[in-house]
Amino acid sequence: MLGMIGATMLLALREIRRHLLRSFLTTLGIIIGVAAVITMVTLGRGLTADVQEEISGLGSDVFIVFPQRADPNVPAPPFDDADIRAVENQIAGVEGTAGSVNANATAFHNGQDWTTSVQGADSEFFTAQSIDVVQGRGFNEQEEARGESVCILGPKIAEEIFQADQILGEQMRVGNVSCRVIGVIDERSNSVGGGNDADDVVFMPLKTVQRRFIGDADNVQFFVVKYDPAYQTTVIQQQLIDLLRERRVIQDGEDNNFNIVDTAEINDTVNTITGTMTAVVTMIAAISLLVGGIGIMNIMLVSVTERTREIGIRLAIGALAREVRLQFLTEAVVLCCFGGLIGILLALGLSILLSSAADLPFVFDPVVNVLSFVFSAVMGVIFGYYPAHRASRLDPIDALRHE
Amino acid sequence: MSEPPLIELEGITKTFGEGAAAFQALKGVNLTIDRGDFVAVMGPSGSGKSTTMNILGCLDVPTSGRFRFRGVEVQDLTRDQRSLLRRRYLGFVFQGFNLLARTSALENVELPLLYRGESKKLRREAAERSLDLVGLLPWAHHTPAELSGGQQQRVAIARALVTDPDVLLADEPTGNLDTERSLEIMELLTDLNKTGITILMVTHEEEMAEYAKTIVHFRDGLVERIESGLKNGGSAASASEEHA
Numbered sequence: 001m002l003g004m005i006g007a008t009m010l011l012a013l014r015e016i017r018r019h020l021l022r023s024f025l026t027t028l029g030i031i032i033g034v035a036a037v038i039t040m041v042t043l044g045r046g047l048t049a050d051v052q053e054e055i056s057g058l059g060s061d062v063f064i065v066f067p068q069r070a071d072p073n074v075p076a077p078p079f080d081d082a083d084i085r086a087v088e089n090q091i092a093g094v095e096g097t098a099g100s101v102n103a104n105a106t107a108f109h110n111g112q113d114w115t116t117s118v119q120g121a122d123s124e125f126f127t128a129q130s131i132d133v134v135q136g137r138g139f140n141e142q143e144e145a146r147g148e149s150v151c152i153l154g155p156k157i158a159e160e161i162f163q164a165d166q167i168l169g170e171q172m173r174v175g176n177v178s179c180r181v182i183g184v185i186d187e188r189s190n191s192v193g194g195g196n197d198a199d200d201v202v203f204m205p206l207k208t209v210q211r212r213f214i215g216d217a218d219n220v221q222f223f224v225v226k227y228d229p230a231y232q233t234t235v236i237q238q239q240l241i242d243l244l245r246e247r248r249v250i251q252d253g254e255d256n257n258f259n260i261v262d263t264a265e266i267n268d269t270v271n272t273i274t275g276t277m278t279a280v281v282t283m284i285a286a287i288s289l290l291v292g293g294i295g296i297m298n299i300m301l302v303s304v305t306e307r308t309r310e311i312g313i314r315l316a317i318g319a320l321a322r323e324v325r326l327q328f329l330t331e332a333v334v335l336c337c338f339g340g341l342i343g344i345l346l347a348l349g350l351s352i353l354l355s356s357a358a359d360l361p362f363v364f365d366p367v368v369n370v371l372s373f374v375f376s377a378v379m380g381v382i383f384g385y386y387p388a389h390r391a392s393r394l395d396p397i398d399a400l401r402h403e
Numbered sequence: 404m405s406e407p408p409l410i411e412l413e414g415i416t417k418t419f420g421e422g423a424a425a426f427q428a429l430k431g432v433n434l435t436i437d438r439g440d441f442v443a444v445m446g447p448s449g450s451g452k453s454t455t456m457n458i459l460g461c462l463d464v465p466t467s468g469r470f471r472f473r474g475v476e477v478q479d480l481t482r483d484q485r486s487l488l489r490r491r492y493l494g495f496v497f498q499g500f501n502l503l504a505r506t507s508a509l510e511n512v513e514l515p516l517l518y519r520g521e522s523k524k525l526r527r528e529a530a531e532r533s534l535d536l537v538g539l540l541p542w543a544h545h546t547p548a549e550l551s552g553g554q555q556q557r558v559a560i561a562r563a564l565v566t567d568p569d570v571l572l573a574d575e576p577t578g579n580l581d582t583e584r585s586l587e588i589m590e591l592l593t594d595l596n597k598t599g600i601t602i603l604m605v606t607h608e609e610e611m612a613e614y615a616k617t618i619v620h621f622r623d624g625l626v627e628r629i630e631s632g633l634k635n636g637g638s639a640a641s642a643s644e645e646h647a
Contacts, residue, residue: 007517313501317515318490320483396462
């Protein structure tokens with residue numbers, strides 16, 4: 001039986017080589033279908049990975065809490081230190097909180113000026129948001145407690161104002177505050193608060209910015225809540241809402257005047273969107289594959305008719321019906337597998353090209369590639385079966401007479 | 404005679420089509436063929452000789468009557484069972500050679516062994532032996548298109564012999580060949596018959612039939628007469644030379 005299959009495979013390859021152009025055109029539907037699905041899934045994976053990286057810039061397993069107007073005519077009040085402490089102390093599963101404020105200011109150094117944003121944040125905030133200090137150091141406890149005039153620069157402003165000069169230890173003026181530069185942070189893809197550009201920012205201790213820029217030592221514009229992922233986020237979120245409603249004296253039936261952003265939720269939304277996109281393309285690809293499969297069936301029927309005499313000879317010398325069926329089925333499957341393989345290679349090229357064009361990371365997904373290949377083979381079985389069955393049912397006498 | 408005859412046909416009829424268009428090709432054929440015989444089947448076209456050969460070759464089944472081959476009731480077998488019978492005991496040689504195109508002589512000869520599930524090594528050895536027997540070993544790697552008609556028919560005979568069959572069925576084996584090649588083929592068949600293979604051959608040429616030990620004449624779907632115990636081999640060949 002093994003020798004039989006080996007010989008059948010060889011025969012199939014020989015037949016395909018004999019009609020190279022015809023075989024290629026026949027498998028085009030499968031090539032396009034497979035390439036479309038894999039390309040789409042790969043791009044979707046790239047998009048998801050890209051968004052996940054952006055979200056990771058916001059920290060993982062965190063809520064970000066903003067004031068938000070419930071009534072367009074009434075500004076939402078800011079939070080204060082007591083709110084943050086209450087959240088940290090009263091809700092189970094909260095590992096830490098960090099408040100932040102920010103203001104616009106102009107930075108001056110060596111006769112240059114640069115409009116930027118000043119963000120007040122302590123080391124807990126840096127931790128929760130995964131902000132890395134790559135040069136110098138972060139704020140220490142004394143600087144945070146006293147509200148000292150020290151600053152950490154975003155990479156963009158560091159480059160704009162200092163170029164390649166010495167940065168650490170330099171004095172610079174931000175608004176009307178003179179501060180000493182103690183560190184530079186890494187490039188970030190995204191940030192909470194701050195300006196539009198995550199890398200164009202000057203960090204100072206929270207207290208420093210509250211006093212010198214906001215003029216209210218108790219004002220917190222937003223805060224991040226880091227939670228233990230072992231707890232259910234929906235439960236923590238509900239407790240957070242209840243606590244903040246109570247502290248902000250919101251009556252039953254009134255809307256929240258704050259908003260909670262859950263990074264996990266953003267992730268889910270992106271997954272839903274890419275999932276939908278993939279489903280749509282998969283449906284289109286399924287139609288392409290169906291048409292491709294019908295093409296395979298058609299060409300196999302032509303092949304059976306062309307080779308009627310050969311089938312007659314095989315039957316006359318004692319081939320069983322199932323052996324003839326196996327031969328033609330193998331040919332259809334091999335044909336489809338080639339289509340699948342070419343489709344996979346095409347998808348590989350397309351994905352690399354498109355992800356670099358769309359500035360997305362290229363994420364190779366072995367599962368979808370293997371599945372596509374297996375699916376191609378299954379197509380061969382489904383659409384090759386009828387022609388193969390027809391070949392196996394031929395009458396040897398008629399088949400031998402066939403011209 | 405404890406052993407039953409190799410082939411027994413009893414009241415074989417064969418009808419093609421149905422109703423008004425029905426045509427009865429065989430109207431009750433009785434025939435017994437013993438092991439080792441060399442039978443020429445003759446008769447005008449439409450006499451039923453090809454239909455009989457198809458039934459004897461287990462390619463077709465009779466409409467009624469009994470066909471016993473080696474004691475097996477062939478009319479009761481399934482299609483696949485008849486395939487197994489062909490693969491095990493029968494070898495075919497056709498008028499049109501019926502070799503696989505674009506396939507070497509060696510691979511053509513190997514084909515029946517492939518369906519027997521023999522190993523590649525054994526297939527190759529047996530095929531080479533068989534090609535050697537018909538004198539075509541040097542042409543083993545040529546495709547049919549590169550061989551003459553006589554050579555192609557020899558390849559076909561090699562293919563029929565490779566399984567070491569009990570019976571060789573030849574349907575007009577010399578029909579597409581000139582006289583010289585035809586006689587060579589007939590000599591070959593005669594030699595094979597001498598090794599013990601039973602040969603059934605359809606022909607309409609007297610010259611070829613003279614090689615047979617038994618000649619069965621068909622007419623109108625019936626066996627008209629049987630000439631048995633005929634001379635065979637060299638004398639027939641010399642007789643044919645006188646004709647030429």
